Amino acid sequence: MQRSRLVRVGLPMLAAVATSITFAVAPGLARAAGGGGLVYTMSNAAAGNSVIAYTRGSDGTLTANGTYATGGTGTGVPRLGSQGSVVLTAGNKLLLVANPGSDDVSVFAVAADGTLTLTDREPSSGDRPESIAVRGSLVYVLNTGSPNNISGYTLDSAGNLTRLKGSIRSLSQEGALPAEVQFSPDGRTLVVTERNTSRIDTFRVNPTGRPTDAMPHDGSGVGPFGFAFRSDGLFVVTESFNGVDGAAAASSYTLNGGFRTVSGTVGDTQSDVCWAAFSKDQRYVYITNNGSGTISSYTVAADGSIALFQAVAGVTGAPGGFGTRDLDFTDDFAYVYAIDVGTLTVNAFRANADGTLTKLAAYGGLPSTFAGLAAS
Template identity: 25%
Template structure:
């Protein structure tokens, strides 16, 4: 008996792969503005980048969790937090610009509920917390300054806050400080202020130089990427104990001891079993296995350019894009879902001073 035409049509639809949906993304730079491009999720090719918004050195970007607003920090001579409205076609329109309350703004993030933004200042060693209006406009900041130093006489003679992140519940703000070898812990008050938590910091091994960090799935621990030492430290967040349980190399075991590490970014794969880190010195993206308790480096791949700074993964976990700052390009990689291994697609676009990538929601 022949099947009904409707069943044949349904079978045909199920057997036909869904058309790849292009993924638009923004690129922060140390140059003249924020650029925009689109990723082909079949091939890994990217469209020619276009300047979406002019701004001096918008080095790091973040997108509001519920509003069509992109935030950038930079500004050259004076650190600014700039908000852009994201248009229907992906264009950016500047809607607000405020001083950050510090020098050398290098990282911005937004709380899970979208009510607060936080900025880290490398030069002044401070963090700033901004109330956000209903339309995402930032208000005047509350600033907390770090103090102290550590053992590296070239890079750690003063505090250098390098990144900030809210815990998943939004009640705590953490700040990695390269200059003091600490991950500071702040309680976010109901009035939008910052108070040192107890303990007030997680101490890293001397000379580590913590730069960026990421929470494990569920938020029970934090993985801290250390720029100077080229290591990853694991520490509990729930509860915060102030101590590190393990530190392991982020770079290959055969990298000479005197070689530059310059580790930069660390992120989880959406599946939660793989972790990635950029090591600018050796010019690689490293990947790790995470089993819920232990982290193990599995390998690394050349970044497709010079000085891989920030990178980003697609929401489906199939592709990873790398911003190579010195070579001024973005390269794409396909991800093996089982092993986490990265395979270069051979696709690249030229973006001057590429430093940060954010996919458009």
């Protein structure tokens, strides 16, 4: 479910854009038969990027479902320093994939059985696209190289991207090494984390879908990376602290009434943090620790303050190993999947009502360069 959690809700402010191109979702979700779903990652291979597909059974098991060329290329380097390089749209009808080697974005139509058909591939208007945000018919791509910027597109129901003129915006500075772009729950703000500057940029989105210039804010800790929104506009940001052993952490912020820090840095005792995702009831948030090969969990109070719940809520590799990165919940929040770039596996967990995770299985055979994750 790697997408904005609230993209299912229409965005009235985009009426001017949607007049010519509306994002229609056909009845029913694209999902595997038998009450299951779909899981996608990408190879990120320099010789040719491809999507690696799985179908998910109702019990959380995964079955390989083909490999699909994006038409672009990856970096050919193990892992990407980003969250959101593979993204499903609302209804799971389209899949968007960043090609950071060829500086473009591919779009696939998703069939009911999870098979993919390439529908479009468009330049990203920058260097090394690694994160994609989708809100209705509006798409923004984060270019992490030089120049580093965000660029906007409209997306129709057939899977065609059209560049939104006048939508390219620079980040707070060059060399910011950004990690993720995402829409706020109300769709009126774009948020970008910058690892090198330890800033969090916000961009107000006007009724035509175009953003303001970047408004940079100081993050609480060093190296803000991935983040996840709660439905009320609170968001939890992971802090990598440049991979220092035992320094991984998270902090929380709100956009209500302007940008404001709610909880400063709260450590998880692990190393080199990456992605973040909320539970169904939004009382827990889970973050991955690449340097430790683990998943940590935090409780999230009504006021948005966070506290460490389990330093090790899940393990994706060998004890003391490394590699846990991309993480995503299924649409029903019953299962969590996380990739491990050390063991080259996709790991399946059951999400329990008490906030704990139960490891189910690990699925191997992935290429050493693979990255990104989206589940339904």
